[in-house]
Amino acid sequence: MKLLRRLFLLLLLLVAIGGVIAWTLPAELALRWLKPDLGPLRLSGISGTVWKGQASSASAFATPLGALQWSVDKSPLLLRRVAARVNLSGGALALNGDVTRDADGSVLVQNMSFQLPAETAAPALDIPALKLHGTIDGRIDDARLANGWVSGARGSARWREAAVSGEAEARLGELLAEFSSQPDGSIAGTVKDDGSSNLEVAGQFVVNSGQFSATARLVARNGDPQVAEALRYIGEPQPDGSSLLKISGQLFKLF
Template identity: 50%
Template sequence: MKLIKWLFALLVLALVVAVVVAWTMPADVAWRYIAPKAGPISLVGVRGTVWDGHADGISVFGRDLGELDWRIDKAPLLSRRVVADLRIKGADIDGSGVLERTGSGRIEARDVRFRVPAALFAPALDIPSLSLLGAVTGTFSKATFADGRVSDAAGTARWTEAGVSGSAEARFSDILADFASRPDGSIAGTLADDGRGDLAVEGRFSVSPAGFDAEAFLSARNDDVRVSEALRYIGQPQADGSSHLVIRGELFKLF
């Protein structure tokens, strides 16, 4: 009987020690175990705890995004859910949101806000003679990822201080995008300018695990010479002086 009591006491002690270690585990120690399974994600300068920590740098596919801060709620763990509040802050990149992983492996993103330089999308456009100016900001309230599909997603994005430099110089009005998930698990949206500048834009796009597909018609308002010159380097010229831009590619080009 005493042996059973001692074994039970040791079991309770081991459980308490395990809880204490998990509760206070340094983030850098945990990252050593997670890093081999993190794929294209890399962290440096990790400190704090598993629950409330910081990384001096986070990179994806070798692209530096900036610093990372996270906070993980402990209570949801009792129902096999991981809920993390994340913030990425770089020199020209800013993003925040809540990520939740359920017991079934489904991932939900909520209250996501982002700001990235427009130049980030240059590899997808593949226009080496022009550099993209300005920044793209956006939000979406919710998105669910499961089995390689996206559902329940809807949001907006805005290209502010839009323009190009290089072989041609031009500034545009803001360009707007609205997007939402589709039944097949992809995301589709529309593109348009805000109507206040000399570049008219009308287009659509779609994004899926297989890649992205976009099409837009661009034209100069008010016979703007600079915009007309810039359109010579973008897409296929049309008889009416507009340009037809078609983009297809793989997502990894953005990295």
């Protein structure tokens, strides 16, 4: 009996020590183990614990993103789920929202707000003659990432103080986008202007299996000469004086 009691006390001691280690596990040590699962994300200047910590510098695809902070909810771990609140700030991209990694390896993003300079969207729009100005911000209500690709998403975005410069200069007002998952597994959305400027925009886009495509009809409202000049460098001129913008490409695999 004494032996059993000693073994039981030893077991309790080991559990207590294990709990203390897990509770205070340094974030830097934990992230060394998780590094293969972080995909293109690189973190440095790590401090705090695995439950509540920060990285002074975060980058992805060799692009600096800013400082990252996180806090992990412990209760979902019992269901083999890792749920965290993340905040990225101080760089070109700002993010704040909830991220959950399920037992099957897929990632669910919820209630995520974001903000980035419009110029970061220039490669996707492929308009080399013009420089983009303004800020794009929005919200992802929910999005599912599986096997490195976005498999579903719902949210909205707004291009504030939209403007272009370069071969032509024009103020474009504010452009609005909304997107949601479709029954066939794709993500479809619409783009339009808010009616406050002399650029009229009506378009749609689709993301499917890592590919994206978009078309938009652009018109100089009220015959604005600056907007009409800018449209000479955007898309294909149409007989009615509008411009048809067509974009397609491939998304980066995230992890």
